[in-house]
Amino acid sequence: MLSLKLNIFSKLLILLSFILFPVVLLYGYSNWTSVNVIKTQIQELNYNRLSFFMDQVESNTDQIAVLTSVFARDYSVQSLQARNNFSTYNEISSLNAVEHKLRLQQLASQWKNQIVLYYPQAGLIVPNNLVSKESFRLKDIITNKPKMWVYEKAEGGANTGYQFTHYVVDNYSDDPGEILQVTKAYFSTKILTDMLHEFNQNKAGETFLYHPVHGDLSNPDQPVRHKAQLMQLLRTKPLESMRNQTVEFEGQAYMVNALKSDNLDWYLMDVVPINSILSPITQNRNLFYSSIAVLLLLGTLASMWLYRNVQVPIKELLMAFRRMRHGDYSVRVERATGGEFDDLFSGFNYMADETQHLIEKVYTEQLQSKEAKLKQLQSQINPHFLYNCLFYIMNMATLKDEEAVVAMSLNLGEYFRYTTRNENQRATVEEEMKLVQNYLAIQHLRMQRLEYEIKVPESMLGLEIPRLSLQPIVENSVIHGIEPQIGDGRITITGVKEGEDNRIIVEDNGVGMSEEALEALLDKIHGSHHEEMGYGVWNVHQRLIYRFGEDAGLAIERSETGGMRFVLQWRDNETIDKDRQE
Template identity: 35%
Template sequence: MNLITKVILLIVMILIPILGLYAYSYRQSVHVIENQINTRNEEKLANFLNQIEILLDQNMLFAALATKDPEIKSVAFGNLPESGYDRFNVIQSLQSKLSLFSITNKIMNVISIYFPRSQLFLTTDTTSVFERDAFFKSYTPNWRLNKVEVNGIPMDAFSRFFASPLHEDPDGLMNAELIIRVDFFTQNITNLLDGFKLAGNSDAFFYRSADEVVYSSTANTQRIKQLLQNYPMDQYTSQSKFHDIVSIDGKKYLLYTLASSKVDWSLVDIEPLDEILKPVVHSRNLFYAILLLLLLLGTLAASLLYFHIQVPIRILIRGVEHIKNKNFGYRIRKRRNNEFQQLFDSFNGMGMEIDHLLKRVYAEEIRSREAIMKQLQSQINPHFLYNCLAYMINMAKMNNNKSVIAMAHNLGDYYKYTTRNETLVTTLINEIELAVNYMNIMNHQLDKFQYTCDIPESMKTIKIPKLIFQPIIENAIVHGLEEILEDGWITIVGIEEPDGYRLVVEDNGPGLSREALEALKSKIAMENNESEQTGLWNVHHRFKYYFGPNSGMLLNHSALGGLKVELYWGK
């Protein structure tokens, strides 16, 4: 996990608790606001319903006062002059009392009195025509919504009858002393609802059923009808008071119902919750915007840290990886206008110093290897010389002058080849030709073996150390073929592989036992030669010095019966 990821995770870990605490605080705030709104609206509804009930009570009060008025009681008992001025004065006095009470209430209503004994009908609506059947047909001892015509215009009104003495049965009304009808127009309630709505964004209405609803003059009737359709009010108005959250057109509203204790109606109010919570929601959105801004600023800060710290550190790490992979010529080319530029310059200076130092060390190592190879090569020259001189002595004793002359010529060519000290390397074909010349001489001496040589053309020009191949042939002849009685055989095969080369020499000599072969491998692998047999050890170590650790010589049993010597090196 890099630095930028850790910084962003740290910012997120800091913001998550803040967001959680704010979400909890927001829910608590909304809960408190809803409780306060519920309390306020319940009190407001109760106060408003009380005003409606007071208006109804004022109309009921007139009925109670009328039954106590002496003049009204007198007429109710039948003491009404039949005609003349006295009758007119009584009727005019009663009419004045009705009008005075209607004006005193300052409400729109119609008050009517009917005296069954004298068949007298009085009303505050001067345009009304008394029809006894229609009058008694709408009789109700409780407030009920009716259609009342005023000046020929039908209007909605709450109507109620008062009889003295009281009569519950409409059929016995004609036995009453007087009957009072009060028509309380719903416009009075509409006016109150308009005043109620001015105190907020609510839509209040007076409700009894879906067909009996009193709205304010500015009510959103479409929204109220949708409310009544989606949420039947009967299940709410059956309770004395109720509140809930409802959804209309995807918006949330607070619903309140308060049942009247005097009439079979309920006051219903809906308030848009979104409008109420708008300041809180605005504050929440502002907080989220600030939180998002902090997150963006934190991400920006982390990005700046990444580009100004993490990226330079990665550049330095990549440079160190190049140095680790021995690419000492690598240099940082990036330019920074900060403290990292000094680190880059120091890194480049360090790489340059290491490169120069390693070049000097490499040069010294090359010179050291050349000295070692010359020393190893010098070990071969006397070893080979001793064998040739011994052979020449033996041939001279046997008066075999041709062999002595041939050996002398071969020895002269050999030292002519080996004394060229201007270079320590030659081509593989030159080494093979020297080995073939040597085998011809030895075969002339022994006259008991044959050889084959199969080298691919692509391998003939490969550079190898001088005198690296002749000791292997010599070992195969001296320690292998000389010890057998039958004819000997030597094979030389060059093999090219995808990643390297192999040069295999096999003979059909007696070979070595498994223990002797393992002992010889151990001697060859030793850093220092403690044996007098230096040929194979010399070849193995010269090969490793020249081609590196992934090269050398392998010894194994040959399918021909003798020893198998394999030189291998990479391309």
């Protein structure tokens, strides 16, 4: 199971989140509780204010209705029912007394209202200057008997507005011809609109009267907002149950209350935007969350600063140590922090310089020692090989075979000229192939059973490899593979180039090696040199690694022909220029 490793930046952010999260959580709970408490209190307060307003309306309408009923039953008022002619002094005095009582009655009410008497039998209206007989529609009065107040258009033209009217009928009957007296009390809707205007002063939202048939009744100076949506809502929901309900218009929440006036049969509607009520709390909440966001941002910036100035330098230093541990002693930390890490980086760079210098010095000394041994080997002529070639020349001269003598002499001379030259430790593949060809030509002259084939593409002939890298491998195949074998021997040298990968394959059909001997040889060429082991193959492998990197070297395996297969391999892009150090 993989473990998640967090850096210091992530840890600081997590710590900051753990610190701020409980604060935000506690504040959110506190804010939610406060909002609910305040909403409840505001709802109750608002509902109580509406109830008080409605009580005023009900009280005044009740007062007018009661006074109207009392006035209608007054003896002097009812005495006019039996009179048909008001030309005598007594009749005129009675009429004047009734009109005087009417004026006194109007002064007894807080609301400005009018009371009118109508005597159908006599066709008399008192006072006769307020309304006409046509306004007393007895059939409508009989029909509206259950209603205490009737909403109707006021008399006096199209622009006179509307009024609320209360009727008291004496000798009430379904037959209009039997009605003796109708007392009509009315007041203008302006009284209510003025009250609503005063009620809405310094108050959020709107309060208005609403009737499902007649629509809304409000002050013209305070038009109802979202009127169309409100009317649609009021037509689709039962108004009796509408108390502290929350609705939304154009993305804003409103609190809606409805109180019914039993006298007027209208509803007192109140619509208050919740956001305006809770705006102080909302502002405090937004300020708090903004402060938390600023703190989180500052904490993040501080964490980033610490990460950049602490975590990143430490990370770069650790990466530099890892590269040194893997052998890259050229690594340096090039970073200016302007702080304590500058001294640490300077100390690391100084240590890396000293370490690299020491290692390169030791490695150079080892290389020089190896090169000295190689040059010593190159300068030494194998007496056995030379004696065999000289005896071959002598025998061919005795047999008068001049061509064989010339061929052996030329190949032998070219061979020793190349092997004894010490001025350059690198050679091209083409030069190495010429040396190998001279060597194999000499061995072919000595052993007619030896055949060889060289197949190297032209694209590889110009590549540089360490000098005398190929001849020791071919010599090993001839001496340890072909010579001990009875019968024909064959050596094939093949060059392969695939992109930046290069290989030279030396394959023979000699006696081969046992599995144990092969494993022992592989262990020796990958280890340090010992005197008891052959120097040529080990030297070739080590020089290829030094020249081209760890992926280069010598691979040894069995051949399908029965002998051995040696592969020299390296990559072009891994070339390391060591000439400057030599």
